Amino acid sequence: MKYLIEITKTETGYSAHFPDVPGVFTVGNTLEEVKEHAKEALELHLQGFKEDGIEPPLPLTESMWVEVA
Template sequence: MKYAVVIEKGVTSYGAYIPDLPGCVAVGETLEEVRRLIQEAIAFHLEGLQEDGESIPEPVSICEYVEAC
């Protein structure tokens, strides 16, 4: 499954979250680091859901870029 990832640049770091997996977040000092950490966070989050007997949410969020006029 592929989940949409939102990455935001802060003053000193990057933050990432998965809209379809509430609570699944990561923070890293570089873009490369936050990408790696969010992949690890997704795996950990899905493992936790399975261990708790909960269903894995289907990805439903869509990401697009829109040209601003």
């Protein structure tokens, strides 16, 4: 499955979370680092769902860019 990740630039690096999977968030010093951490955090969280016999949430969130003048 593919989940949308929201990444935000912060004063000290980057933060990330998954809108469709509450409770999964991470930080990193670089964009590449936060992406790597986020993937690991999501995998661990989804593994926990599996171990607990819980269906993971469906990836429903979409995104798009809107250009304004």
